[in-house]
Amino acid sequence: MASGEVVSTHSVDEKPKVALLNDPKVRGTIVQAVLLIFIIWLIYNMVNNAAINLAKAGIASGFDFLDREAGFGLNFSPFIDYTETSTYGTVYMVGLQNTLILAVLGVIFATIIGFVVGVARLSSNWVVSKIAYWYVEILRNIPLLLQIFIWYKGVLATLPGKRDSIDLGVVGQLNAAGLFAPKPIFAAGASAIFWAFLAGIALTWIIGRWARKRQMATGQQFPVFWTGLGLVLGLPILAYLVTGMPVSLEYPVSGNFGPRGGMQVIPEFISLLIALSTYTAAFIAEIVRAGILAVNRGQTEASHALGLRPGPALRLVIIPQALRVIIPPLTSQYLNLTKNSSLAVAIAYPDLTAVFAGTALNQTGQAVEILLMTMLTYLAISLAVSLFMNWYNAKMALVER
Amino acid sequence: MSDTDSQTALYRAETGALEIAFVREQMTKPMPAPASEVGVVGWMRKNLFDGWFNTLLTLFALWILYLILPGILNFNFFNAVWSGTDRLACSDVNQGGELYEGWKGACWPYIGAYFKQFIFGRYPDAELWRPILVLIMFFAGLIPMLIPSAPFKRENIIYMLGIFPVVAFILLTGGNLNYNGFLLPNAIMADSALKFWVDYVLLTAVICGVVHFIVRGMDGDSRRPIMLTIFAMALLGIVIFLSSIDFGLRFVETPQWGGFLMTLVIAVTGIAASLPLGIALALGRRSQMPVVKLLSVIFIEFWRGVPLITVLFMSSVMLPLFLPEGVTFDKLLRALIGVALFSAAYMAEVVRGGLQAIPKGQYEGAQALGLAFWQMMNLVVLPQALKLVIPGIVNTFIGLFKDTTLVVFIGILDPIGRASAIRATSDWQGIYWELFIFIGAVFWIFCFSMSRYSMHLERRLKTDHR
Numbered sequence: 117m118a119s120g121e122v123v124s125t126h127s128v129d130e131k132p133k134v135a136l137l138n139d140p141k142v143r144g145t146i147v148q149a150v151l152l153i154f155i156i157w158l159i160y161n162m163v164n165n166a167a168i169n170l171a172k173a174g175i176a177s178g179f180d181f182l183d184r185e186a187g188f189g190l191n192f193s194p195f196i197d198y199t200e201t202s203t204y205g206t207v208y209m210v211g212l213q214n215t216l217i218l219a220v221l222g223v224i225f226a227t228i229i230g231f232v233v234g235v236a237r238l239s240s241n242w243v244v245s246k247i248a249y250w251y252v253e254i255l256r257n258i259p260l261l262l263q264i265f266i267w268y269k270g271v272l273a274t275l276p277g278k279r280d281s282i283d284l285g286v287v288g289q290l291n292a293a294g295l296f297a298p299k300p301i302f303a304a305g306a307s308a309i310f311w312a313f314l315a316g317i318a319l320t321w322i323i324g325r326w327a328r329k330r331q332m333a334t335g336q337q338f339p340v341f342w343t344g345l346g347l348v349l350g351l352p353i354l355a356y357l358v359t360g361m362p363v364s365l366e367y368p369v370s371g372n373f374g375p376r377g378g379m380q381v382i383p384e385f386i387s388l389l390i391a392l393s394t395y396t397a398a399f400i401a402e403i404v405r406a407g408i409l410a411v412n413r414g415q416t417e418a419s420h421a422l423g424l425r426p427g428p429a430l431r432l433v434i435i436p437q438a439l440r441v442i443i444p445p446l447t448s449q450y451l452n453l454t455k456n457s458s459l460a461v462a463i464a465y466p467d468l469t470a471v472f473a474g475t476a477l478n479q480t481g482q483a484v485e486i487l488l489m490t491m492l493t494y495l496a497i498s499l500a501v502s503l504f505m506n507w508y509n510a511k512m513a514l515v516e517r
Numbered sequence: 518m519s520d521t522d523s524q525t526a527l528y529r530a531e532t533g534a535l536e537i538a539f540v541r542e543q544m545t546k547p548m549p550a551p552a553s554e555v556g557v558v559g560w561m562r563k564n565l566f567d568g569w570f571n572t573l574l575t576l577f578a579l580w581i582l583y584l585i586l587p588g589i590l591n592f593n594f595f596n597a598v599w600s601g602t603d604r605l606a607c608s609d610v611n612q613g614g615e616l617y618e619g620w621k622g623a624c625w626p627y628i629g630a631y632f633k634q635f636i637f638g639r640y641p642d643a644e645l646w647r648p649i650l651v652l653i654m655f656f657a658g659l660i661p662m663l664i665p666s667a668p669f670k671r672e673n674i675i676y677m678l679g680i681f682p683v684v685a686f687i688l689l690t691g692g693n694l695n696y697n698g699f700l701l702p703n704a705i706m707a708d709s710a711l712k713f714w715v716d717y718v719l720l721t722a723v724i725c726g727v728v729h730f731i732v733r734g735m736d737g738d739s740r741r742p743i744m745l746t747i748f749a750m751a752l753l754g755i756v757i758f759l760s761s762i763d764f765g766l767r768f769v770e771t772p773q774w775g776g777f778l779m780t781l782v783i784a785v786t787g788i789a790a791s792l793p794l795g796i797a798l799a800l801g802r803r804s805q806m807p808v809v810k811l812l813s814v815i816f817i818e819f820w821r822g823v824p825l826i827t828v829l830f831m832s833s834v835m836l837p838l839f840l841p842e843g844v845t846f847d848k849l850l851r852a853l854i855g856v857a858l859f860s861a862a863y864m865a866e867v868v869r870g871g872l873q874a875i876p877k878g879q880y881e882g883a884q885a886l887g888l889a890f891w892q893m894m895n896l897v898v899l900p901q902a903l904k905l906v907i908p909g910i911v912n913t914f915i916g917l918f919k920d921t922t923l924v925v926f927i928g929i930l931d932p933i934g935r936a937s938a939i940r941a942t943s944d945w946q947g948i949y950w951e952l953f954i955f956i957g958a959v960f961w962i963f964c965f966s967m968s969r970y971s972m973h974l975e976r977r978l979k980t981d982h983r
């Protein structure tokens with residue numbers, strides 16, 4: 117062929133002849149169809165095999181077992197009544213309750229410790245920042261399981277026996293059987309305090325909105341923080357006094373065979389709570405440090421130049437920007453903590469994994485149903501927390517034009 | 518002539534006459550800073566006792582250190598027993614030993630006595646050279662790969678990803694696996710090693726046929742895809758063949774493995790499997806094909822939403838139910854599958870972060886050059902994206918490394934599992950701190966050095982996106 121000669125087999129508006137395989141649309145459809153068929157085939161096979169295997173092993177399927185009597189005892193259930201005659205359904209509820217208690221308290225403590233350590237890490241004080249540095253490096257590089265064992269078998273198990281408990285005053289008495297804390301006794305009318313507390317929060321919110329509107333309109337400020345604090349704390353106290361002090365604390369009394377009365381917090385719970393919150397705090401500390409460092413120094417200087425005092429500058433300029441960096445990774449740490457609470461199974465704290473995916477599974481043998489329920493529960497918690505945090509994050513995020 | 522002099526001269530020239538009586542022409546030496554501002558004292562004033570609040574903080578921190586450190590140091594080093602053969606070496610007078618009453622310290626001979634178990638589990642003594650050889654081969658391949666200036670990177674990667682896994686598998690298990698046929702019915706040919714290979718060739722032919730059919734059906738050129746298929750099947754065949762040869766090694770079943778060997782096996786297999794899987798999932802999640810995207814999202818969110826323990830429970834209790842009758846998996850293999858899927862989901866999110874960080878212009882530029890999807894990914898996007906997420910990948914790996922300890926719940930004896938078994942023996946009763954400290958220290962050294970290395974790499978690879 118002569119060089120430079122372009123031979124065209126089709127005119128411009130005619131479609132070029134492309135191999136069907138190279139047509140992205142056809143190719144995409146084929147890939148998706150093959151994938152879908154493969155997945156359906158896989159699931160069909162799995163379900164089919166499971167049905168055959170279960171029938172052969174003589175294991176019942178379905179969720180009837182939830183109504184059957186469990187027949188084993190649990191040593192920790194603060195809010196749900198549980199006896200050996202309770203059903204597997206109740207076991208599930210108790211497990212979920214214990215997981216949630218652990219997760220919520222763990223998140224609170226981890227956040228507090230994490231923020232303190234993270235700020236300490238940035239301190240100009242050399243000793244303080246070094247201690248914070250080594251706290252982070254040591255705790256986050258040792259497996260959590262090992263840390264739980266250390267707290268449980270290494271520290272709490274070495275506490276004195278029941279007879280010579282350590283007296284911690286208002287907190288209660290501590291010994292190898294756990295912490296014997298004062299137990300609140302609610303008499304009639306106690307719920308008024310709770311409602312007063314809620315009303316305090318609602319009122320604070322309303323006042324906050326009103327104060328902001330007024331400041332926008334007139335420039336006058338209103339001490340929202342102090343008013344809010346007064347309302348949130350004051351209303352419940354008022355309700356407490358008005359209803360005739362319906363809440364009293366029952367203190368544990370030392371007896372010959374250890375403390376009696378009060379509320380026993382089992383050592384499994386204490387060690388898990390310590391291990392989970394200190395471990396997660398190490399990660400949160402790094403997140404907080406990164407968040408604070410992410411705010412440009414110019415922001416501080418600019419807000420000072422605008423005449424803001426250090427307090428309002430921190431509150432109105434620095435913290436909102438730092439939070440924007442902190443919140444997304446913080447969310448995943450909260451989720452990690454919740455999922456890590458399943459390590460409770462190591463020391464037999466009756467959480468969801470230990471009592472339901474452990475004991476109940478072994479007794480009924482209904483692995484598919486129980487594991488599915490357990491996993492979906494964790495999945496639901498995870499999704500709920502991420503939805504909430506995504507909403508919060510969207511609220512905090514930079515509003516760009 | 519110095520600067521000052523020339524300035525003076527200029528001044529003279531400009532004014533015409535010099536009326537200033539004295540002009541300093543030489544700078545005096547600066548005075549040394551006050552003693553309280555330099556050296557140790559100055560440093561302490563600046564960093565420790567800067568204002569009443571800092572002073573208070575320093576004192577408080579020092580007090581906390583005073584409470585914690587002496588106890589730890591005394592227990593681990595100064596009061597510790599370093600040699601001995603049994604429990605008696607670490608007993609005080611009351612317990613029948615020679616140490617003074619109320620002695621408290623670490624009993625290190627105890628760790629020494631069980632050191633082998635911590636590293637290799639119950640691997641038979643006569644065969645111990647095998648795991649040792651595997652560990653040596655592993656680190657011999659790993660260390661030159663980690664040093665950026667070491668030569669032969671390409672060969673090194675082929676060794677680590679191709680040769681080492683096969684050799685390690687054969688060395689650890691003993692190889693000599695039996696493969697029987699899987700395709701033809703027994704009526705035609707009885708199960709034997711020969712039948713397996715006949716079946717294997719048949720299967721290859723069938724796959725080639727299918728590939729040819731699909732590609733021809735869409736007017737494509739089928740030669741290259743078929744050559745690729747044959748090449749892949751041949752490679753897989755060589756691996757299978759090697760694992761079926763009798764090297765005269767004793768078969769060591771996986772329940773006999775344990776200790777840190779187990780940790781390394783699970784972590785390394787997990788990361789090796791999860792990286793390609795994670796990249797595939799990340800690409801799937803950003804794909805424009807709705808089915809692929811949806812499946813990837815469901816997969817990733819499911820595994821990320823559940824705790825690893827339930828995944829391991831699932832792999833040990835539920836997975837056998839899903840397999841056809843008569844097919845059984847080794848417990849370790851089941852755990853490995855669970856761990857790999859679990860960490861693949863996390864890896865996918867890390868990689869996705871990298872993919873999102875690549876400017877759109879890079880994708881468009883690659884497409885403008887006429888690159889196809891996989892060419893674009895392999896040549897332009899992934900090299901940049903993966904470089905960005907190296908810290909994330911290392912963090913996932915550190916997490917995986919620590920999480921391997923959870924396999925103890927399905928009865929695989931990693932260091933923590935061995936520790937519980939050892940604690941139950943009677944000759945070293947009542948000792949537990951040493952176990953925790955030893956295991957914790959080993960994990961800590963591994964994880965800490967990994968995070969340090971990733972920070973180093975991050976700095977090395979840092980290029981600005983401009």
